[in-house]
Amino acid sequence: MLGPAPSGDMTEEERALIERRRLVRLVSVVLVLLCTVFLAVMAGCMIALWDTGKSSNDLFAVINGTYVYARTQDELERRVTEPEETPAEDPSEDEGSSQEEPEGEGDGLSVVNEVAAGDGDGEKPAEEIAGDNSESGIASVEDAGYNTEAGLISGPNINVYVDPNVNYPLPFSEVDESYFEDALFIGDSRLQGFGMYSGMPGTFYAATGFQLSRYDSMEVVVTDSGKVPITQAMPYDSFTKIYIKVGLNEMGGNENAFLSKYAELITWLRECEPRAIIYIHGLLPVTASKSSSDKVHNNTNVNARNESLKKLAMEQRAYYLDVGSALAGADGSLPAEMAADGIHLKAQYMDIWKQYLLSHAIVIE
Amino acid sequence: MKRNIVRGLTAVLALLFITGCGVKKADIEPGALADALKDGIAYKDELAPIDKELAGRFYSFGDADIEEAYFYESSGATAEEVAVVKCASDDGAKTVEEAFNRRIEEQKESFKDYVPAELDKLNSAVVMRKGKCVILSVSDEPDKAGKIINSAAK
Numbered sequence: 001m002l003g004p005a006p007s008g009d010m011t012e013e014e015r016a017l018i019e020r021r022r023l024v025r026l027v028s029v030v031l032v033l034l035c036t037v038f039l040a041v042m043a044g045c046m047i048a049l050w051d052t053g054k055s056s057n058d059l060f061a062v063i064n065g066t067y068v069y070a071r072t073q074d075e076l077e078r079r080v081t082e083p084e085e086t087p088a089e090d091p092s093e094d095e096g097s098s099q100e101e102p103e104g105e106g107d108g109l110s111v112v113n114e115v116a117a118g119d120g121d122g123e124k125p126a127e128e129i130a131g132d133n134s135e136s137g138i139a140s141v142e143d144a145g146y147n148t149e150a151g152l153i154s155g156p157n158i159n160v161y162v163d164p165n166v167n168y169p170l171p172f173s174e175v176d177e178s179y180f181e182d183a184l185f186i187g188d189s190r191l192q193g194f195g196m197y198s199g200m201p202g203t204f205y206a207a208t209g210f211q212l213s214r215y216d217s218m219e220v221v222v223t224d225s226g227k228v229p230i231t232q233a234m235p236y237d238s239f240t241k242i243y244i245k246v247g248l249n250e251m252g253g254n255e256n257a258f259l260s261k262y263a264e265l266i267t268w269l270r271e272c273e274p275r276a277i278i279y280i281h282g283l284l285p286v287t288a289s290k291s292s293s294d295k296v297h298n299n300t301n302v303n304a305r306n307e308s309l310k311k312l313a314m315e316q317r318a319y320y321l322d323v324g325s326a327l328a329g330a331d332g333s334l335p336a337e338m339a340a341d342g343i344h345l346k347a348q349y350m351d352i353w354k355q356y357l358l359s360h361a362i363v364i365e
Numbered sequence: 366m367k368r369n370i371v372r373g374l375t376a377v378l379a380l381l382f383i384t385g386c387g388v389k390k391a392d393i394e395p396g397a398l399a400d401a402l403k404d405g406i407a408y409k410d411e412l413a414p415i416d417k418e419l420a421g422r423f424y425s426f427g428d429a430d431i432e433e434a435y436f437y438e439s440s441g442a443t444a445e446e447v448a449v450v451k452c453a454s455d456d457g458a459k460t461v462e463e464a465f466n467r468r469i470e471e472q473k474e475s476f477k478d479y480v481p482a483e484l485d486k487l488n489s490a491v492v493m494r495k496g497k498c499v500i501l502s503v504s505d506e507p508d509k510a511g512k513i514i515n516s517a518a519k
Contacts, residue, residue, distance in 0.1 A: 189441030189442075189479075190441060192441055193440050193441040195419070196413075196415050196419055196422075196438055197413055197415070204422060207475060208441055208444075208472070208475040208479055209475040209476065209479035219471075222421070222422055222423065222424070222425055223425070224425065224427060226425060226467075227425075227471060249479070339440070339442075340409070340410050340411055340440060341409075341410070341440075341442035341443075343442065344410075344439075344440035344441040344442040345440065346411050346413075346440055347411070347413035347440065348413075
């Protein structure tokens with residue numbers, strides 16, 4: 001393989017040449033063998049990757065030492081988004097508290113809940129309506145009879161179970177956006193616009209023309225199989241806050257029927273989402289121009305409806321949000337530059353609404 | 366002389382023919398087209414951009430293999446909107462086209478009692494597929510939208 005060996009009757013030069021050639025051939029053979037082995041190893045690795053469902057990126061990650069780090073990050077993310085399995089109860093084990101502490105607590109800044117303010121016309125102050133905690137009769141999972149084993153989705157702000165009406169009404173606190181990750185927003189086109197342009201996290205079941213009277217039939221939620229009503233899209237026990245904003249599209253109709261339907265919606269939502277705090281959005285004002293030209297959608301009617309919604313919130317142990325106060329000008333109207341049609345807030349002003357929600361949140365400790 | 370002129374013209378024509386056959390149609394730039402539709406048409410509402418994830422609330426794209434997507438939506442006051450979506454495959458483009466058509470029908474249902482005047486726009490909505498790029502335009506100027514789209518596709 002390496003060629004003829006030097007023989008005795010060759011000159012020194014010939015002998016050196018032959019040795020050199022033998023060396024070159026030896027090196028060549030070794031290189032070919034090494035390449036063959038390398039290619040065989042690579043082929044084996046690729047077959048193994050294909051067989052185990054990994055990609056070539058994983059191979060490179062193993063080689064450059066980042067594989068373990070990346071898998072660690074994946075595991076950390078998985079633990080945040082997926083529930084930890086509750087270990088079997090074992091008196092001999094010290095598992096500590098099984099309840100997660102709620103996050104998103106305020107930093108000490110709180111605003112007095114407007115709902116708590118009683119007015120002077122003989123209505124019961126909120127404290128009488130709320131009563132003490134024992135009135136609700138629900139202080140634990142066992143009392144409520146809720147099954148905590150099935151269907152609960154963990155998240156950064158979800159407690160195992162806390163009565164959302166405990167100590168109602170609580171004062172508002174300031175929170176950050178993570179508070180809204182398990183929030184549901186239900187409502188009309190204005191709320192839909194808020195969902196589009198505010199950058200607020202959460203789930204939005206909002207649509208143009210959404211009407212309270214048809215909440216169980218109007219198809220507003222996009223799914224893979226098409227649009228469905230919210231009653232078909234609502235998962236069980238997935239939200240700890242529900243924000244409702246309806247009322248503008250219903251103006252001009254029967255006020256009692258509207259409020260009755262609203263109460264019905266809240267009752268149904270509480271059955272689906274037993275841990276959810278219910279927020280009732282007040283209607284936003286309209287511009288002065290719109291108000292003076294529209295017999296139905298004007299600020300006199302908006303203010304009247306908002307008073308009804310405040311009372312409804314107290315009756316239903318929900319929290320009323322006077323978002324309009326953050327947007328209205330000195331005359332109580334929406335500034336003209338904020339809405340092209342006098343009603344729908346433009347994208348660049350959604351942050352005002354968002355900031356109001358961030359500073360008016362209920363945190364149950 | 367005459368023969369040289371004929372030869373010269375033949376060569377020029379042949380060159381034009383060859384280069385004409387060889388010129389490839391430029392791909393549509395989805396982002397530029399979306400901007401052109403948003404800026405080149407007069408809208409009653411102010412359209413603002415939203416990303417593909419948010420757009421998923423309105424369009425059922427299913428498993429369409431979307432490469433790029435640009436959306437401009439209204440404040441909710443009107444049905445005006447612009448959507449330009451580029452897919453990796455013809456099947457994906459077909460799925461998106463169907464999603465746009467569905468969107469128009471859903472909007473008609475939403476606006477017919479809410480703001481009936483918007484139905485005119487929805488009835489004349491422009492949905493076009495240019496190769497793997499699908500475009501939706503809802504406005505008061507469907508003819509202008511069509512011209513903008515066709516210009517971009519040249």
